[in-house]
Amino acid sequence: MFRSYAVLLILCVTLNTFHMWVASSVPEISKYPINGPRLDEILFVYHATPEAAVAAIRKGDIDILSDIFRPSDVHVLSEDLNLNITFSQQTHYCYVAFNTRREPLNDKQFRKALAHLIPREEIASKLFEGIVVTPMLYETSPAFGRWHNPNVATYPYNPTRARQILASGGYGWDKDGKLIGPDSKPLRKVSFISPTQEEAPTSYEIAKLTVEEMKKIGLEVYQEPLSFDSLLTKVLTERSFDIYFLCVSNLGKYPRWLYDYYHSSLDVPDGDNTPGVRDTELDRLLYTFRFESETEEEGERAVWRAQELIADLAARVPVYSRYQIEAYRKGLEGMVEHRGVGYFTSGAFWTYLNLSRVGLPAGGKVKVDVGGRVRTLNPLYGSGAYEQKIITLIYDSLLASDPKTGEIVPYLAEGWKLQNLMVGKSKVQKITFKLARNATWHDGETLTSADIRFSMEYLKQNRVPAFISSLERVINVSDPDPYTLEVTMNGTSFFNLIDVGGIVIIPKHIWKDVSDWRTFQPDREPHPKVKGLTKMVGTGPFILAEEKPGEFWRLRANPNYFKRLPAVKTPVEGVGLEEWSLNLRTFSLIAVPILLVSIGYLILRRRVSTRI
Amino acid sequence: MGFKAYVARRLVNTVIIVFVTVTLQFFIFRIMPGNPLAHFISPNFPLESRRALMEMWGLDKPMHEQFITYLSNLLTGKLGISFISQRYVIDEVLERLPNTILLMGSSTILMIVLGIHLGVLAGSRRGSKSDLASVTFGLLTQGLPVFFLGLLLMLTFSYYLPVATGGLINFPVAGTVSRPPPADLPRYFMDVLWHLTLPMVTLVIISFGGYTLIVRSLMIDVMAQDYILTAKAKGLPERSIIYGHGLRSILPPISTMVGLSLSGIVGGAVITETIFSWHGIGRYLYEAVLQNDYPVMQGTFFLLSMVTIIANLVVDLIYGLLDPRIRY
Numbered sequence: 001m002f003r004s005y006a007v008l009l010i011l012c013v014t015l016n017t018f019h020m021w022v023a024s025s026v027p028e029i030s031k032y033p034i035n036g037p038r039l040d041e042i043l044f045v046y047h048a049t050p051e052a053a054v055a056a057i058r059k060g061d062i063d064i065l066s067d068i069f070r071p072s073d074v075h076v077l078s079e080d081l082n083l084n085i086t087f088s089q090q091t092h093y094c095y096v097a098f099n100t101r102r103e104p105l106n107d108k109q110f111r112k113a114l115a116h117l118i119p120r121e122e123i124a125s126k127l128f129e130g131i132v133v134t135p136m137l138y139e140t141s142p143a144f145g146r147w148h149n150p151n152v153a154t155y156p157y158n159p160t161r162a163r164q165i166l167a168s169g170g171y172g173w174d175k176d177g178k179l180i181g182p183d184s185k186p187l188r189k190v191s192f193i194s195p196t197q198e199e200a201p202t203s204y205e206i207a208k209l210t211v212e213e214m215k216k217i218g219l220e221v222y223q224e225p226l227s228f229d230s231l232l233t234k235v236l237t238e239r240s241f242d243i244y245f246l247c248v249s250n251l252g253k254y255p256r257w258l259y260d261y262y263h264s265s266l267d268v269p270d271g272d273n274t275p276g277v278r279d280t281e282l283d284r285l286l287y288t289f290r291f292e293s294e295t296e297e298e299g300e301r302a303v304w305r306a307q308e309l310i311a312d313l314a315a316r317v318p319v320y321s322r323y324q325i326e327a328y329r330k331g332l333e334g335m336v337e338h339r340g341v342g343y344f345t346s347g348a349f350w351t352y353l354n355l356s357r358v359g360l361p362a363g364g365k366v367k368v369d370v371g372g373r374v375r376t377l378n379p380l381y382g383s384g385a386y387e388q389k390i391i392t393l394i395y396d397s398l399l400a401s402d403p404k405t406g407e408i409v410p411y412l413a414e415g416w417k418l419q420n421l422m423v424g425k426s427k428v429q430k431i432t433f434k435l436a437r438n439a440t441w442h443d444g445e446t447l448t449s450a451d452i453r454f455s456m457e458y459l460k461q462n463r464v465p466a467f468i469s470s471l472e473r474v475i476n477v478s479d480p481d482p483y484t485l486e487v488t489m490n491g492t493s494f495f496n497l498i499d500v501g502g503i504v505i506i507p508k509h510i511w512k513d514v515s516d517w518r519t520f521q522p523d524r525e526p527h528p529k530v531k532g533l534t535k536m537v538g539t540g541p542f543i544l545a546e547e548k549p550g551e552f553w554r555l556r557a558n559p560n561y562f563k564r565l566p567a568v569k570t571p572v573e574g575v576g577l578e579e580w581s582l583n584l585r586t587f588s589l590i591a592v593p594i595l596l597v598s599i600g601y602l603i604l605r606r607r608v609s610t611r612i
Numbered sequence: 613m614g615f616k617a618y619v620a621r622r623l624v625n626t627v628i629i630v631f632v633t634v635t636l637q638f639f640i641f642r643i644m645p646g647n648p649l650a651h652f653i654s655p656n657f658p659l660e661s662r663r664a665l666m667e668m669w670g671l672d673k674p675m676h677e678q679f680i681t682y683l684s685n686l687l688t689g690k691l692g693i694s695f696i697s698q699r700y701v702i703d704e705v706l707e708r709l710p711n712t713i714l715l716m717g718s719s720t721i722l723m724i725v726l727g728i729h730l731g732v733l734a735g736s737r738r739g740s741k742s743d744l745a746s747v748t749f750g751l752l753t754q755g756l757p758v759f760f761l762g763l764l765l766m767l768t769f770s771y772y773l774p775v776a777t778g779g780l781i782n783f784p785v786a787g788t789v790s791r792p793p794p795a796d797l798p799r800y801f802m803d804v805l806w807h808l809t810l811p812m813v814t815l816v817i818i819s820f821g822g823y824t825l826i827v828r829s830l831m832i833d834v835m836a837q838d839y840i841l842t843a844k845a846k847g848l849p850e851r852s853i854i855y856g857h858g859l860r861s862i863l864p865p866i867s868t869m870v871g872l873s874l875s876g877i878v879g880g881a882v883i884t885e886t887i888f889s890w891h892g893i894g895r896y897l898y899e900a901v902l903q904n905d906y907p908v909m910q911g912t913f914f915l916l917s918m919v920t921i922i923a924n925l926v927v928d929l930i931y932g933l934l935d936p937r938i939r940y
Contacts, residue, residue: 048889052786055771229646375697465661550891552791
């Protein structure tokens with residue numbers, strides 16, 4: 001009898017372990033583009049607090065939750081057997097910046113010494129329990145793939161090294177241990193601006209810890225907590241700061257922000273070069289990377305060298321990067337990890353194209369937490385991460401990118417040709433796109449090159465803020481035939497293709513009558529011809545079926561999608577993994593108590609018989 | 613001075629107050645640190661894009677031009693265009709107003725009824741067990757932080773109890789309706805009530821204590837008056853003495869309290885709306901303040917101040933009806 005129960009117990013444990021392994025493994029997808037959508041419907045729902053969102057996924061109200069940032073939530077969700085948790089590196093980082101215009105921070109050696117005083121490990125372990133962030137030493141993190149240069153100067157926490165750097169730079173200490181400058185005069189008091197404890201408790205604590213470290217080496221420094229708005233005004237507009245701490249996220253696939261952050265032309269009020277970096281060589285490299293590199297290899301060389309200079313300048317020192325932590329209920333498959341983004345968040349386009357229920361290759365529904373307030377679904381204005389989650393499933397672009405390598409892959413444009421030309425003394429680039437012939441708008445109209453031309457001209461003429469930098473180099477757009485588009489651009493940068501290939505494509509037949517693009521709300525106006533549709537007409541894999549702003553947005557699969565599945569497979573008959581798992585759990589629930597009672601009974605009987 | 617002259621004077625005062633309020637609302641938000649661009653500081657929005665946004669929002673224009681635009685937006689009734697959503701503020705307000713009126717209206721009515729009833733009960737039976745219980749409960753609930761009670765109720769009734777009872781007791785985690793909502797009207801109505809329960813209960817529990825304590829205190833004073841003693845000596849029933857004579861005479865201060873809470877019915881409850889993801893005015897206003905969305909802040913505060921000013925005016929005018937001693 002004992003042997004039978006032991007076998008049963010081992011069987012239960014083995015099957016449970018196997019089930020957990022199967023459900024948590026994420027399939028590898030190597031070829032893009034892939035076809036879809038597989039799901040019939042995606043319902044995006046809004047929760048105003050993390051408590052509500054976490055309760056909703058645990059309760060089964062939703063299937064997918066992104067942007068989990070509290071260690072306590074990670075603990076709770078990890079313990080839930082119905083959920084899988086994913087951790088992805090994302091293009092986010094928090095940094096300490098120094099004002100290089102002011103003494104003593106205008107001294108590179110001084111900044112390098114301070115950079116060694118940031119207790120990154122302590123911050124990660126003490127404030128984030130070592131699970132939601134990773135300490136960061138590089139301005140461009142490994143999440144950027146080929147664009148990340150690992151061979152640059154780094155500043156790990158090392159107070160001894162900081163003292164050595166200061167000493168070698170001519171700094172000294174008075175009899176009270178206070179830091180004195182190379183001119184033997186005491187250094188002025190320095191302020192460290194941080195958000196307030198109420199507004200951002202973690203950022204406040206990080207600044208506090210760093211200030212303590214700086215005080216230990218004899219620097220007179222004090223923390224100046226400011227409201228987020230005041231902080232930005234002081235830093236970004238007025239430039240009246242010494243040191244500050246801030247975070248930035250959604251840096252994109254390419255380290256283009258380096259140009260904005262370090263080029264001297266952006267050292268102007270409201271420009272992003274807040275530390276005031278002015279370096280001719282760095283300017284040249286960043287300009288080459290941003291506007292002149294004809295190939296990615298050329299761009300890579302420039303940006304790698306730029307990263308070396310940036311690291312050596314130590315004007316902005318990375319502290320940590322937050323993981324993209326996401327949870328999903330077991331029973332889903334086909335999710336794709338997007339480099340620097342994660343599996344389900346904004347920009348995880350391939351996941352929603354390929355996602356399906358286990359045992360149901362096509363069909364089914366999922367409920368997804370949208371993450372935050374969806375402000376507008378106007379594709380020209382809705383640039384926030386939450387509205388983009390929805391918009392990118394409704395509107396397509398000419399090109400897409402491989403989620404793993406970031407390599408450009410065809411999408412609405414099935415192919416393209418680049419021609420570098422000389423017009424007078426200027427270098428220009430002509431890009432010829434060949435469009436997919438089977439792509440249609442949600443209302444059945446055919447997508448033609450006239451739509452793409454209209455989109456580019458409309459965005460450029462109206463100076464739509466989100467697309468200004470993407471289209472600023474476009475000189476001319478023409479559509480020689482319905483499936484060919486020619487775009488002529490200034491310069492021969494490899495970003496030309498990426499910029500025009502990524503813009504949103506809007507239907508000419510809807511948007512040509514829009515009087516003011518700014519106030520146009522396509523999701524709230526009925527379609528002029530097709531009943532049941534709104535003017536939210538795209539070519540994307542999903543159609544906006546229903547919405548209640550502030551509550552939910554229901555998307556249904558586009559049955560005529562140009563990349564639809566070749567043939568919809570019939571659902572797998574029989575018991576799926578979920579039911580099987582449920583049966584196993586029910587079985588375990590019955591078997592384990594019986595086993596325990598039997599063991600107890602046998603022990604008791606043996607004791608009784610021993611006494612007798 | 614007669615009633616008509618009094619009304620005319622109050623109306624003139626009201627117009628002046630409205631103008632001062634409207635002007636202050638414009639300048640206060642602009643004096644506040646920060647600007648709306650702060651929320652567009654991202655690598656996706658380089659400097660030239662942010663400058664284009666400033667032009668689009670009209671923030672590149674001189675202050676007097678912005679003030680004229682603001683006044684004309686108020687006069688046209690559109691209340692301006694939100695920086696964040698690019699929708700007319702009035703459209704966004706009207707979308708949320710029914711939800712807020714439903715939540716705040718129902719909870720305000722319940723808290724007034726409960727608060728006054730318990731206050732009268734406690735005040736008329738000073739020193740009794742019911743008095744002690746009302747005061748203790750009123751003080752306790754009034755001191756509870758709303759975020760604590762809201763989260764406690766949400767996690768208990770929307771997560772732990774549903775899981776423990778297998779869904780037998782199950783309140784929604786978020787929203788004003790199910791997502792998606794039921795198609796037929798009766799079920800839709802029930803669905804709204806189901807979603808309303810927890811936020812409404814939270815607000816009632818938090819707020820009724822204030823009414824109870826004030827009404828109790830007023831009732832204690834009134835019950836010690838000579839005319840109450842006379843009524844008792846005449847042998848009037850206790851119910852008639854308490855409600856007919858006692859409560860009647862404390863109606864003017866109660867009406868002031870009720871009048872002041874009217875702006876709350878329109879203004880919403882920021883924390884409760886946030887905890888229960890209630891699509892209402894309170895959260896809208898809170899988000900607008902965080903994002904420096906001037907048109908939304910100006911528009912909603914304009915509406916709130918109008919409701920408060922009008923409610924005060926109405927309360928002043930009906931004072932005379934409630935208290936015959938008041939003469940204009």
